Amino acid sequence: MTGNMKYDVVVIGAGHAGVEAGLASARKGLKTLMLTINLDNIAFMPCNPSVGGPAKGIVVREVDALGGQMAKVIDKTHIQMRMLNTGKGPAVRALRAQADKTLYQQEMKRVLEDEQNLDILQGMVDEIIVEGDVVKGVKTNIGTVYDAGAVIVTTGTFLRGEIILGDLKYSSGPNHQMPSVPLADQLKQLGFDIVRFKTGTPPRVNSDSIDYSKTEIQPGDDVPRAFSFETTEFIIDQLPCWLTYTSENTHRIINDNLHLSAMYSGNIVGTGPRYCPSIEDKVVRFNDKPRHQIFLEPEGRGTKEVYVQGLSTSMPENVQRDMLASVPGLENARMMRSGYAIEYDSLVPTQLWPSLETKKIENLFTAGQINGTSGYEEAAGQGLLAGVNAAAKLLGEEPLILSRSDAYIGVLIDDLVTKGTNEPYRLLTSRAEHRLLLRHDNADLRLTEKGHEIGLIGEARYDAFLVKKQNVEAEIDRLRNIRIKPNEKAQAVIESRGGTLLKDGILAFDLLKRPEMDYESIMEILEEDIKISKEEYEQAEIQTKYDGYIAKSLAQVEKMKRMENKKIPADIDYDAVHSLATEALDKLKKVKPLDIAQASRISGVNPADISILLVYIEQGNIKRVNA
């Protein structure tokens, strides 16, 4: 058949995964089409109006360092930004922004419109065209066929979405949009393992109806902040959030109406995330807790809608009203949207390669909630990688696979494809074994090089990065070679910082390691002007202060790298591997790990199986050399 429009890459969906996938593919020079059910809902935030937070905020910076878009858009459109965990170590600090939802969407849509190789088109995909286990294109609900070399599915919660509210349950995408049902049917027909997940959102109220005097103000930081390493213009004018609590009355209303809740009436079959429970869940599971926090978060500058964080619920609408009225400050609150729970189909992610290509269908990629995750940031990270790798596949390049020591995105994808997940997956800092290396402050140092290699980081930015890197390294080197004598100046500065006086000379590097000392104080002792940027010397300071711990982490990474270097041949026949335990055999056949490190992370594959596998692979290598 001729006459079809031809694209290299088609992206289904324009949420946080879809937009990054489409941009990455287009920026790698491939002709890309992005199809979305509703063009007005590009990069829509159906739940909380915020981006970032612990672990997630680091992902946003990683996306930026790899040439993605999320950081830049939120930097332009937030209403408030805060650095979290400032009282703790550098590894767990993280930025979080409150988004202006509408501006965020408009800004992202404009970026997509400006992208040369990208077409964005309103349309619902009903079918992925597959010939001989290879993707050939897509077909929309009105019958148009688009030929494609690769297809990326980023359907979020639209896939056989169903909204649940009390005893009501109806077919719907998020925020009462059209759900995607035929595509869900087809994915089943193609033989994919599908699970049913659930998530939910709280009601929104009109700001004018809130009595803020009964709440506590939660302002943004005074210092200007940004996610992107390239952002130079900062938003000064910020809007606060507000904190209030549920009351005993709220809990009584919930308990009295529990039988009406979708969660407890048996209406919901999907598995919900533990980290995002409904208020019903919280009240039932932690019934000794007298109150729960409620954050009131503005949804933007141009609207009076306020998101009631902490009150996620699937109670009937009238019960939600009663619940709201029982919260101090919300006694007279006028509800604008009710909360709801939503169920959707997602793929068992162990069906994916680490490149996010499906094992079953060649050139078919998936990213975001369809892979069992939740969260805008998790979606963006996957979308970026899926876009890069779909393009790489067509260009004959190696896929970009981030390791667990490279990035939180690496941890996320490895967890998904190696272990799978039995609830919507959220990134937590505790999921990363090398979190001291995966800091938000060094995301550019970790990933810009890779971003440049894959062609998403331009020369100007790359050159600037190299200068920064060089300055940081040179400064640390310099500190290692300067000896500070216990002279009057040094002792005075140390005393002023509350430190113990020097007995002997000490390397500037070692003095900086003391908890009370910082880079500025060292420069004061040396009576030098600071010649490098604040970012640079902060980086030098962190690397110096935590030098010993970083070295320890790096040693562990080195160990893991050795295992990563032992590749498992793609054509390995696990049944032929003598002596593997049955459970290990089943899991290995399913996950198809790329290397020994990944194999060793599969639950049920124990060290003896790994040893046996190594011997088997080595035997094959020897045979090949001899042949």
Added chain:
Amino acid sequence: MQLETISSISTPVGEGAIAIVRLSGIDAVEIADTLYKGAGPLSSVDSHTINYGHIVDPETGESVEEVMAAVMRAPKTYTREDIVEINCHGGIHTVNRVLQLTLKHGARMAEPGEFTKRAFLNGRIDLSQAEGVMDFIRSKTTEASKVANQQMQGRLKTYVESLRQSILNILAQVEVNIDYPEYDDVEEATTSFLLEEAGKVEKEIEKLLKSSSQGKILREGLSTVIVGKPNVGKSSLLNYFIQDNKAIVTDVAGTTRDILEEYVNVNGIPLKLVDTAGIRDTDDIVEKIGVERSRQALIQAELILYVVNNNESLTDEDIEILDSVSDQKVIVIVNKLDLETKFDTEDLGRRYPDMPVVGTSIINSTGVDELEDRIAELFFEGSIQSTDSTYVSNNRHIGLLEDAKRAITDAIESAEMDVPVDIIQIDLVKTWELLGEVIGEDVSEQLIDQLFSQFCLGK
């Protein structure tokens, strides 16, 4: 290819007079050198030489064992890596100590079949043997896990589990502060809080490690020597232990009815009766004590049963020997109570106030129950159940506990230097994971499970 250094006892436990601790890997010689004292360091000797010296605990300076250390440098070795083989002869107890010292100073306990695996991976074993290697790894692993499982029943497992749970609670508190900084229902985990909690954990691990020496006694037997002048009743005592249905069959093949060693069970404590000077062959023990070999055996004994004749008085020879062992665990048996008392027990008590004294007439089975009680008291402060396993007795477990202790000590040092909690957390997590390995638990999702069951989180 040279990998990280592994270590294990490479001779069958209990068989033969010599046991070998084998190190293989990039730091094999260096690790051996931290323990070895000989004419010079092993790093300076020629490859494929055997060297006389001592293994000395670098922390205490105590000489643990007299050894012959064979140094074989890559590539002409079994694994094609640097290998050091430490030949010991002091029985399983000392061999274990030598192994533990290598683990404490940089080696990792070899996995089952790992030397063979390395030999294969480094091209030492040819292709046709690969399948055999895989079977070997599987069978060794099955065997090892069976043994470990047997040892991991009961109270020890419960104990480690509860220790892990308390660490988990600390971890969860730190993690919830990090991942949910605005969550107000939990106290901020401060450095001083961690310091205090880590200190408690350290003490518990130390307690476990201390119990490991008792565990060894249970597993390998308490090496016991019966000493005394001719005709005091040593043979009768030996025969009593053996004949009174007390001889036990150990689970280690080849150790039963060893001509040199008899295993007997006394109140749940296996005694390994070492026939140092051939009690059965000769009564001329006092003369033989002069022989260096016997003196060594006496010094290395964990329990000395010194038999005297109630019908005779204490001699200078008795005093000479008792003086030489007075800092060891000694029970004096005043035998032949059925004869006229000429022995001055009070005089003995004045000379050696710490030595328990038991009067017996072994021929009439008088006083033997008291003797058995005394033995038990000396080691476990009373009788213990032989099925009880609150004692860590497996080398792999001891190695893991040593690692866990090092990790918790690191955590404490960091806390003392006031580093941020999330960095102290790194070593706390490591401690918790290592303890998980001791009881063979899959650790991956536990912390996250704990987080969400302990705290009410979410938007």
